[in-house]
Amino acid sequence: MEAIPIRDGFALAGVLFALGLIGVLVRRNLLFILMSIEVMLNAAGLAFIVAGAQWGQPDGQVVFLFILAMAAAEVSVGLALVLELHRQYKSLDTAHIDRMKG
Amino acid sequence: MPIVFYVAGAVAVVATALMLTRLNAVHALLYLIVSLLAVSVVFFTLGAPFVAALEVIVYAGAIMVLFVFVVMLLNLGQEAARAESVLLRPSMWIGPSVLAGILAIEVIYLVTESAGGTAGAAVVGPAEVGRSLFGPYVIGVELASMLLLGGLVGAYRLGWRRPTRPEGR
Numbered sequence: 001m002e003a004i005p006i007r008d009g010f011a012l013a014g015v016l017f018a019l020g021l022i023g024v025l026v027r028r029n030l031l032f033i034l035m036s037i038e039v040m041l042n043a044a045g046l047a048f049i050v051a052g053a054q055w056g057q058p059d060g061q062v063v064f065l066f067i068l069a070m071a072a073a074e075v076s077v078g079l080a081l082v083l084e085l086h087r088q089y090k091s092l093d094t095a096h097i098d099r100m101k102g
Numbered sequence: 103m104p105i106v107f108y109v110a111g112a113v114a115v116v117a118t119a120l121m122l123t124r125l126n127a128v129h130a131l132l133y134l135i136v137s138l139l140a141v142s143v144v145f146f147t148l149g150a151p152f153v154a155a156l157e158v159i160v161y162a163g164a165i166m167v168l169f170v171f172v173v174m175l176l177n178l179g180q181e182a183a184r185a186e187s188v189l190l191r192p193s194m195w196i197g198p199s200v201l202a203g204i205l206a207i208e209v210i211y212l213v214t215e216s217a218g219g220t221a222g223a224a225v226v227g228p229a230e231v232g233r234s235l236f237g238p239y240v241i242g243v244e245l246a247s248m249l250l251l252g253g254l255v256g257a258y259r260l261g262w263r264r265p266t267r268p269e270g271r
Contacts, residue, residue, distance in 0.1 A: 004104045009148065012111040016118060016141075023122045031127050031173065035134050038165065039118055042141055053148040056224040058234040061153045062242070065235065068160050069246040073253030075165050079172045080260035086176055 009050030016043035030085065030092040034078050041071045106208050107147040113201050114140035120197065127173045131166065132198040138162045139205055146212065152228040 016039060023036030045064040052060015082092065089097050114137050121133035138161045145154035235243060 004107045004148065008107070008111075009144075012114070012144065015115055016137075019115070019118045019122060027122070029127070031169070031176075032122075032130060035121065035130060035169070038134070038161075039121075039137065042138065042161065046141060046144065049145055049148055049150050049153060052226065053150060053224075056149075056226060058226050058230045061150050061226060061231045062235050062239050064150075064153050065156070065231075066242055066246055068156060069250055072160065072165060073249050075168055076253045076257040077260065079168055080257040082172060083175065084260050092176070 006050060006054045009053075010047060013043045013047040013050060016040075016046065028094050030082050030094060030097075033094070034075065034082070037078075038071060038075070041067055041074075104147075106212060107144060110140045110143040110147065110205065110208060113137075113204055114144065117198075117201050128170075129194060131169055131173065132195070133201075134169075135162050135166050136198050136201045136205070138166070139202065143205055143208055146209075149225040151225065152231050 020036045020038075020040035020043060023039065024033050027033055027036065045067045048060040048063045048067070050060070052058065052063075085097055086092055091097065117133045117137035117140060121130045121137060124130035124133065138157060142154045142157040142162070145151075145157060
Protein backbone atom coordinates (compact mmCIF):
# COMPACT_ATOMS: atom_id res chain seq x y z
CA MET A 1 0.00 0.00 0.00
CA GLU A 2 2.05 2.93 -1.25
CA ALA A 3 1.21 6.50 -0.41
CA ILE A 4 -0.17 8.93 -2.96
CA PRO A 5 2.60 11.21 -4.24
CA ILE A 6 2.19 14.77 -3.07
CA ARG A 7 2.70 15.97 -6.64
CA ASP A 8 -0.51 14.30 -7.78
CA GLY A 9 -2.52 15.81 -4.97
CA PHE A 10 -1.27 19.28 -5.79
CA ALA A 11 -1.91 18.64 -9.49
CA LEU A 12 -5.54 17.81 -8.73
CA ALA A 13 -5.88 20.93 -6.59
CA GLY A 14 -4.30 23.01 -9.34
CA VAL A 15 -6.59 21.64 -12.04
CA LEU A 16 -9.69 22.25 -9.91
CA PHE A 17 -8.53 25.78 -9.09
CA ALA A 18 -7.88 26.50 -12.77
CA LEU A 19 -11.35 25.24 -13.68
CA GLY A 20 -12.87 27.55 -11.08
CA LEU A 21 -10.83 30.47 -12.36
CA ILE A 22 -11.95 29.78 -15.92
CA GLY A 23 -15.53 29.72 -14.69
CA VAL A 24 -15.17 33.11 -13.01
CA LEU A 25 -13.63 34.61 -16.13
CA VAL A 26 -15.92 33.04 -18.74
CA ARG A 27 -19.39 32.83 -17.23
CA ARG A 28 -21.56 35.94 -17.11
CA ASN A 29 -24.17 34.73 -14.63
CA LEU A 30 -23.65 35.81 -11.02
CA LEU A 31 -24.78 32.43 -9.68
CA PHE A 32 -22.22 30.60 -11.81
CA ILE A 33 -19.51 32.99 -10.72
CA LEU A 34 -20.35 32.26 -7.07
CA MET A 35 -20.28 28.52 -7.76
CA SER A 36 -16.88 28.85 -9.45
CA ILE A 37 -15.58 30.72 -6.42
CA GLU A 38 -16.76 27.78 -4.28
CA VAL A 39 -14.77 25.43 -6.51
CA MET A 40 -11.67 27.59 -6.14
CA LEU A 41 -11.99 27.73 -2.33
CA ASN A 42 -12.46 23.99 -2.28
CA ALA A 43 -9.33 23.47 -4.38
CA ALA A 44 -7.32 25.68 -2.04
CA GLY A 45 -8.55 23.60 0.90
CA LEU A 46 -7.59 20.43 -0.95
CA ALA A 47 -4.04 21.74 -1.29
CA PHE A 48 -3.91 22.27 2.49
CA ILE A 49 -5.22 18.75 3.15
CA VAL A 50 -2.64 17.25 0.76
CA ALA A 51 0.18 19.07 2.49
CA GLY A 52 -1.13 18.13 5.92
CA ALA A 53 -1.41 14.47 4.93
CA GLN A 54 2.13 14.49 3.58
CA TRP A 55 3.59 15.30 7.01
CA GLY A 56 0.84 13.63 9.06
CA GLN A 57 0.02 16.86 10.88
CA PRO A 58 -3.46 18.14 11.77
CA ASP A 59 -2.63 21.73 10.75
CA GLY A 60 -3.84 21.25 7.19
CA GLN A 61 -7.23 20.09 8.39
CA VAL A 62 -7.45 23.01 10.83
CA VAL A 63 -6.86 25.48 8.03
CA PHE A 64 -9.47 23.69 5.94
CA LEU A 65 -11.98 24.25 8.75
CA PHE A 66 -11.22 27.98 8.61
CA ILE A 67 -11.70 27.95 4.84
CA LEU A 68 -15.02 26.19 5.39
CA ALA A 69 -16.19 28.88 7.83
CA MET A 70 -15.05 31.59 5.44
CA ALA A 71 -16.88 29.95 2.51
CA ALA A 72 -20.08 29.71 4.54
CA ALA A 73 -19.96 33.41 5.48
CA GLU A 74 -19.07 34.40 1.92
CA VAL A 75 -21.89 32.37 0.39
CA SER A 76 -24.53 33.72 2.75
CA VAL A 77 -23.60 37.35 2.04
CA GLY A 78 -23.06 36.68 -1.67
CA LEU A 79 -26.41 35.01 -2.15
CA ALA A 80 -28.17 37.79 -0.24
CA LEU A 81 -26.51 40.23 -2.66
CA VAL A 82 -27.65 38.12 -5.61
CA LEU A 83 -31.24 38.21 -4.39
CA GLU A 84 -31.06 41.97 -3.88
CA LEU A 85 -29.55 42.54 -7.33
CA HIS A 86 -32.16 40.33 -8.95
CA ARG A 87 -34.88 42.33 -7.22
CA GLN A 88 -33.46 45.60 -8.52
CA TYR A 89 -32.34 44.64 -12.03
CA LYS A 90 -34.47 41.55 -12.84
CA SER A 91 -31.30 40.00 -14.23
CA LEU A 92 -28.19 38.22 -13.04
CA ASP A 93 -26.11 39.03 -16.11
CA THR A 94 -22.99 40.92 -15.04
CA ALA A 95 -23.10 42.82 -18.32
CA HIS A 96 -26.36 44.41 -17.17
CA ILE A 97 -25.20 45.08 -13.63
CA ASP A 98 -22.20 47.28 -14.31
CA ARG A 99 -23.32 50.54 -12.69
CA MET A 100 -22.64 51.22 -9.06
CA LYS A 101 -25.40 53.78 -8.75
CA GLY A 102 -28.51 54.11 -10.84
CA MET B 103 -5.15 1.94 -2.88
CA PRO B 104 -4.13 5.04 -4.78
CA ILE B 105 -6.50 3.98 -7.56
CA VAL B 106 -9.40 5.28 -5.44
CA PHE B 107 -7.67 8.64 -5.19
CA TYR B 108 -7.16 8.90 -8.93
CA VAL B 109 -10.69 7.82 -9.85
CA ALA B 110 -12.21 10.25 -7.34
CA GLY B 111 -9.96 13.02 -8.62
CA ALA B 112 -11.00 12.30 -12.20
CA VAL B 113 -14.66 12.37 -11.17
CA ALA B 114 -14.10 15.72 -9.45
CA VAL B 115 -12.46 17.25 -12.52
CA VAL B 116 -15.09 15.88 -14.92
CA ALA B 117 -17.98 17.02 -12.72
CA THR B 118 -16.47 20.50 -12.34
CA ALA B 119 -15.91 20.82 -16.08
CA LEU B 120 -19.50 19.73 -16.77
CA MET B 121 -20.71 22.20 -14.15
CA LEU B 122 -19.01 25.07 -15.96
CA THR B 123 -20.62 24.22 -19.28
CA ARG B 124 -24.22 23.86 -18.08
CA LEU B 125 -26.70 26.54 -19.02
CA ASN B 126 -29.34 25.69 -16.42
CA ALA B 127 -28.34 26.60 -12.87
CA VAL B 128 -30.00 23.53 -11.31
CA HIS B 129 -28.07 21.15 -13.55
CA ALA B 130 -24.86 22.96 -12.73
CA LEU B 131 -25.68 22.62 -9.03
CA LEU B 132 -26.12 18.86 -9.41
CA TYR B 133 -22.67 18.57 -10.95
CA LEU B 134 -21.17 20.86 -8.32
CA ILE B 135 -22.56 18.63 -5.55
CA VAL B 136 -21.02 15.58 -7.25
CA SER B 137 -17.72 17.43 -7.50
CA LEU B 138 -17.77 18.24 -3.78
CA LEU B 139 -18.60 14.61 -2.92
CA ALA B 140 -15.67 13.48 -5.07
CA VAL B 141 -13.32 15.85 -3.26
CA SER B 142 -14.67 14.43 -0.01
CA VAL B 143 -13.64 10.92 -1.13
CA VAL B 144 -10.21 12.34 -2.00
CA PHE B 145 -9.94 13.70 1.56
CA PHE B 146 -10.81 10.28 2.91
CA THR B 147 -8.09 8.58 0.86
CA LEU B 148 -5.62 11.21 2.08
CA GLY B 149 -6.23 10.18 5.70
CA ALA B 150 -8.53 13.03 6.74
CA PRO B 151 -11.88 11.35 7.57
CA PHE B 152 -13.07 14.19 9.83
CA VAL B 153 -12.69 16.79 7.12
CA ALA B 154 -14.25 14.43 4.58
CA ALA B 155 -17.38 14.19 6.74
CA LEU B 156 -17.43 17.98 7.22
CA GLU B 157 -17.11 18.50 3.48
CA VAL B 158 -20.26 16.46 2.90
CA ILE B 159 -22.19 18.02 5.79
CA VAL B 160 -21.24 21.68 5.36
CA TYR B 161 -20.41 22.06 1.67
CA ALA B 162 -22.62 19.51 -0.06
CA GLY B 163 -25.27 19.89 2.63
CA ALA B 164 -25.63 23.40 3.96
CA ILE B 165 -24.01 25.61 1.33
CA MET B 166 -25.58 23.77 -1.59
CA VAL B 167 -29.00 23.99 0.06
CA LEU B 168 -28.51 27.76 0.17
CA PHE B 169 -27.73 27.76 -3.55
CA VAL B 170 -30.74 25.59 -4.36
CA PHE B 171 -32.99 27.88 -2.33
CA VAL B 172 -31.78 30.95 -4.19
CA VAL B 173 -32.15 29.26 -7.59
CA MET B 174 -35.68 28.23 -6.71
CA LEU B 175 -36.46 31.74 -5.45
CA LEU B 176 -35.19 33.35 -8.64
CA ASN B 177 -36.90 31.00 -11.11
CA LEU B 178 -40.48 32.07 -10.84
CA GLY B 179 -43.57 31.21 -12.85
CA GLN B 180 -43.59 29.35 -16.14
CA GLU B 181 -39.84 29.21 -16.45
CA ALA B 182 -39.61 27.20 -13.25
CA ALA B 183 -42.27 24.77 -14.38
CA ARG B 184 -40.46 24.28 -17.69
CA ALA B 185 -37.17 23.74 -15.88
CA GLU B 186 -38.81 21.15 -13.64
CA SER B 187 -40.23 19.20 -16.56
CA VAL B 188 -36.77 19.23 -18.15
CA LEU B 189 -35.27 18.10 -14.86
CA LEU B 190 -37.44 15.00 -14.78
CA ARG B 191 -36.12 13.83 -18.16
CA PRO B 192 -33.53 11.06 -17.78
CA SER B 193 -30.90 12.82 -19.89
CA MET B 194 -30.65 15.50 -17.21
CA TRP B 195 -30.01 13.38 -14.14
CA ILE B 196 -28.21 10.44 -15.74
CA GLY B 197 -24.84 12.24 -15.84
CA PRO B 198 -24.66 13.24 -12.16
CA SER B 199 -26.10 9.84 -11.19
CA VAL B 200 -23.37 7.94 -13.04
CA LEU B 201 -20.62 10.05 -11.48
CA ALA B 202 -22.16 9.71 -8.01
CA GLY B 203 -22.49 5.95 -8.60
CA ILE B 204 -18.76 5.71 -9.27
CA LEU B 205 -18.13 7.45 -5.94
CA ALA B 206 -20.56 5.13 -4.15
CA ILE B 207 -18.74 2.08 -5.54
CA GLU B 208 -15.46 3.56 -4.31
CA VAL B 209 -16.80 4.14 -0.82
CA ILE B 210 -18.20 0.59 -0.65
CA TYR B 211 -14.82 -0.70 -1.83
CA LEU B 212 -13.00 1.34 0.82
CA VAL B 213 -15.30 0.13 3.59
CA THR B 214 -15.14 -3.54 2.62
CA GLU B 215 -11.47 -3.63 1.67
CA SER B 216 -10.07 -2.78 5.07
CA ALA B 217 -11.60 -1.32 8.19
CA GLY B 218 -11.23 2.44 7.76
CA GLY B 219 -8.55 1.86 5.17
CA THR B 220 -6.77 4.83 3.69
CA ALA B 221 -4.16 4.87 0.98
CA GLY B 222 -1.03 4.43 3.02
CA ALA B 223 -1.21 7.92 4.48
CA ALA B 224 -1.31 8.17 8.25
CA VAL B 225 -4.84 8.87 9.44
CA VAL B 226 -5.15 12.13 11.35
CA GLY B 227 -8.36 11.72 13.30
CA PRO B 228 -10.82 14.21 14.79
CA ALA B 229 -9.20 14.08 18.23
CA GLU B 230 -5.88 15.36 16.94
CA VAL B 231 -7.59 18.03 14.84
CA GLY B 232 -9.62 19.16 17.83
CA ARG B 233 -6.56 19.35 20.08
CA SER B 234 -4.78 21.44 17.49
CA LEU B 235 -7.84 23.59 16.77
CA PHE B 236 -8.44 24.54 20.39
CA GLY B 237 -4.76 24.61 21.29
CA PRO B 238 -2.44 26.70 19.14
CA TYR B 239 -5.20 27.80 16.75
CA VAL B 240 -7.74 28.99 19.29
CA ILE B 241 -7.36 32.61 18.19
CA GLY B 242 -8.32 31.49 14.68
CA VAL B 243 -11.47 29.89 16.06
CA GLU B 244 -12.39 33.19 17.71
CA LEU B 245 -11.75 35.09 14.50
CA ALA B 246 -13.83 32.58 12.51
CA SER B 247 -16.70 33.06 14.95
CA MET B 248 -16.45 36.84 14.47
CA LEU B 249 -16.45 36.31 10.70
CA LEU B 250 -19.55 34.12 10.87
CA LEU B 251 -21.28 36.72 13.03
CA GLY B 252 -20.39 39.35 10.45
CA GLY B 253 -21.76 37.14 7.69
CA LEU B 254 -24.97 36.60 9.64
CA VAL B 255 -25.51 40.31 10.24
CA GLY B 256 -24.58 41.17 6.65
CA ALA B 257 -26.96 38.61 5.14
CA TYR B 258 -29.74 39.76 7.47
CA ARG B 259 -29.20 43.40 6.54
CA LEU B 260 -29.11 42.65 2.81
CA GLY B 261 -32.19 40.48 2.97
CA TRP B 262 -34.13 43.06 4.97
CA ARG B 263 -36.85 44.65 2.91
CA ARG B 264 -37.23 48.32 3.69
CA PRO B 265 -40.73 49.10 4.92
CA THR B 266 -42.57 51.89 3.16
CA ARG B 267 -41.14 54.94 4.80
CA PRO B 268 -43.46 57.62 6.16
CA GLU B 269 -42.80 60.95 4.45
CA GLY B 270 -40.94 63.77 6.15
CA ARG B 271 -37.93 61.79 7.32
